[in-house]
Amino acid sequence: MGRNDGGAVGRLIRPLGVASLGLGAVAALGVIRARGRRREALRVRASVTVDRAPEEAYRFWRDLENLPSFMYHLESVRATGQGGSHWTARAPGRRSVEWDAELVEDRPRQLIAWRSVDGADVKNSGQVSFAPAPGGRGTEVRVELDFSPPAGRLGAAVAKLFGEHPYQQARDDLRRFKQVIETGEVTRSDASPDGLNARRQLAQRPGRPRQGTGRREVR
Amino acid sequence: MKANCWMGRNSVEIREVPDPRILNDRDAIVKVTSTSICGSDLHLYNGYVPTMRRGDVLGHEFMGEVVEVGPAVDNLRAGDRVVVPFPIACGNCSACAHGMYSVCENSNPNALIAEKIMGHSPAGIYGYSHMLGGYAGGQAQYVRVPFADVGPLKVDDDLPDEKLLFLSDILPTGFMGAELCEIRPGDVIAVWGAGPVGQFAIASAYLLGAERVIAIDRYPYRLRMARDKAGAEILNYEQTDVLDALRELTAGRGPDACIDAVGSEAHHSVGPLNAYDRVKQATRLETDRPHALREAILACRSGGIVSVIGAYLGFIDKFPMGTVMNRSLTIRSGQCHVQRYLRPLYERIRKGDIDPSFVVTHRMSLDEAPRGFELHKHKREELTKVVLRP
Numbered sequence: 001m002g003r004n005d006g007g008a009v010g011r012l013i014r015p016l017g018v019a020s021l022g023l024g025a026v027a028a029l030g031v032i033r034a035r036g037r038r039r040e041a042l043r044v045r046a047s048v049t050v051d052r053a054p055e056e057a058y059r060f061w062r063d064l065e066n067l068p069s070f071m072y073h074l075e076s077v078r079a080t081g082q083g084g085s086h087w088t089a090r091a092p093g094r095r096s097v098e099w100d101a102e103l104v105e106d107r108p109r110q111l112i113a114w115r116s117v118d119g120a121d122v123k124n125s126g127q128v129s130f131a132p133a134p135g136g137r138g139t140e141v142r143v144e145l146d147f148s149p150p151a152g153r154l155g156a157a158v159a160k161l162f163g164e165h166p167y168q169q170a171r172d173d174l175r176r177f178k179q180v181i182e183t184g185e186v187t188r189s190d191a192s193p194d195g196l197n198a199r200r201q202l203a204q205r206p207g208r209p210r211q212g213t214g215r216r217e218v219r
Numbered sequence: 220m221k222a223n224c225w226m227g228r229n230s231v232e233i234r235e236v237p238d239p240r241i242l243n244d245r246d247a248i249v250k251v252t253s254t255s256i257c258g259s260d261l262h263l264y265n266g267y268v269p270t271m272r273r274g275d276v277l278g279h280e281f282m283g284e285v286v287e288v289g290p291a292v293d294n295l296r297a298g299d300r301v302v303v304p305f306p307i308a309c310g311n312c313s314a315c316a317h318g319m320y321s322v323c324e325n326s327n328p329n330a331l332i333a334e335k336i337m338g339h340s341p342a343g344i345y346g347y348s349h350m351l352g353g354y355a356g357g358q359a360q361y362v363r364v365p366f367a368d369v370g371p372l373k374v375d376d377d378l379p380d381e382k383l384l385f386l387s388d389i390l391p392t393g394f395m396g397a398e399l400c401e402i403r404p405g406d407v408i409a410v411w412g413a414g415p416v417g418q419f420a421i422a423s424a425y426l427l428g429a430e431r432v433i434a435i436d437r438y439p440y441r442l443r444m445a446r447d448k449a450g451a452e453i454l455n456y457e458q459t460d461v462l463d464a465l466r467e468l469t470a471g472r473g474p475d476a477c478i479d480a481v482g483s484e485a486h487h488s489v490g491p492l493n494a495y496d497r498v499k500q501a502t503r504l505e506t507d508r509p510h511a512l513r514e515a516i517l518a519c520r521s522g523g524i525v526s527v528i529g530a531y532l533g534f535i536d537k538f539p540m541g542t543v544m545n546r547s548l549t550i551r552s553g554q555c556h557v558q559r560y561l562r563p564l565y566e567r568i569r570k571g572d573i574d575p576s577f578v579v580t581h582r583m584s585l586d587e588a589p590r591g592f593e594l595h596k597h598k599r600e601e602l603t604k605v606v607l608r609p
Contacts, residue, residue, distance in 0.1 A: 187326055187328045191328075205272075206273065207352075208276045209237045
């Protein structure tokens with residue numbers, strides 16, 4: 001799935017000595033790419049295989065309002081009719097970013113493409129394709145997202161949507177998509193109560209129950 | 220509730236921690252009635268497993284009573300008695316659909332850590348490091364069981380815990396070790412390690428039709444158990460040259476299949492080789508000491524199978540790949556796909572084909588877990604298996 005970007009993981013592993021096996025170097029790739037490029041156009045590609053038919057995977061994505069259940073940087077997506085949608089994303093620091101988008105292409109069981117409407121503060125586009133995996137292995141889902149952050153503070157906020165690890169974040173999204181469409185839920189543990197999340201790897205708590213981690217909508 | 224927590228190398232402590240709660244619709248909460256310390260817990264205790272965090276609740280072998288279920292769990296209810304498999308598996312992904320539960324594609328929320336080390340992520344495991352999920356384990360009074368509609372085996376007879384508890388890990392693990400050998404009539408099977416998994420591998424090899432089973436260890440009390448309870452011929456590698464002895468016992472052929480039930484902290488009777496791996500492991504240049512595996516490969520007959528069920532976690536070196544290649548050996552391995560074996564082995568226990576409780580040498584309260592770890596680590600008091608009662 002997608003590109004390597006394991007800075008956080010590398011930092012978690014390194015104190016435990018595995019870096020001396022050369023893994024530290026592998027884990028450190030990617031980070032440099034992400035930094036210093038904050039304001040440049042960002043293209044992220046990732047893919048995953050799900051054990052579901054293309055039809056089912058397509059239908060889940062086609063209801064864009066499902067996206068926030070596995071794309072953690074999104075707060076909500078609201079369909080506004082006739083292929084239009086209103087997207088609200090959150091950046092670190094509680095700042096929200098909103099834009100309107102329209103469907104560009106919609107081929108059932110195969111492909112969905114969308115882009116922000118002209119004049120949106122945040123110029124972005126994305127597409128997802130669905131193809132039968134060979135030999136009845138389910139569906140290969142490939143996603144491509146493009147963001148062109150504007151200048152200034154808003155641009156900084158948009159850049160932060162993808163954090164320091166955009167590739168990892170896209171992979172996380174797809175892995176959670178796989179969990180949700182295959183199992184019906186995002187997999188959570190005591191150490192990762194929010195589910196798979198590269199941003200939280202560093203702040204991981206011990207694997208023990210916590211006060212107040214009851215059932216809830218967690219992001 | 221009380222829970223046995225990993226507090227650093229060579230340190231576990233009973234701590235008061237919050238009770239677990241339902242986090243997902245397919246969760247259940249189980250009140251633990253029996254749990255045990257696994258040989259693989261010693262790898263955590265000895266500090267060889269990367270990505271442990273101080274305070275992690277340990278334990279992946281446990282059974283108990285369901286006290287609460289999430290709204291999507293329709294096959295269990297409060298009061299049910301269950302044995303819980305150590306690999307956490309969703310039952311929905313391609314791996315689970317093929318019965319490969321221990322490589323479930325969805326159950327590790329920290330999959331990206333595991334990927335960095337292993338290439339792809341295996342399933343999550345209770346109480347077994349953050350790279351395998353960061354799940355709280357079952358050496359506790361209560362435990363959260365994810366995907367409870369898939370994993371737990373409901374048991375509805377009055378067999379004692381000690382006969383059922385080991386369905387959670389070591390009995391199916393030993394059985395799978397023997398099954399991987401594809402045993403045919405006349406086969407001689409050699410088993411490295413006469414710990415609990417080795418004992419069950421021996422017993423399972425006989426159940427699956429082996430002609431002779433030879434156990435290799437250095438602890439006389441464990442070898443006695445292998446001989447008297449599991450029916451093995453025994454070799455003490457501190458007193459015998461194992462390769463010579465196996466050649467002799469098989470009239471030069473070598474065992475048809477070899478089972479490594481030791482894993483990553485093997486010992487070696489040849490001082491310098493042992494020192495080499497101990498130093499490399501202590502400096503983390505190598506995470507696993509593979510003497511048993513090397514010897515199993517050298518001993519195996521040409522064209523035979525080497526079955527690896529001892530736990531390895533990272534990297535080994537001086538691996539005799541030339542032997543594997545030139546002598547047409549097959550290496551088969553895996554964390555046990557426990558869910559696959561639960562019911563058939565439960566039936567074998569009910570029929571009396573096997574009584575797994577023969578490995579139990581110690582019974583303690585959960586409070587005594589730290590002492591249990593110390594005894595287990597140093598093989599004091601002839602400890603083979605300790606059962607803890609919360």
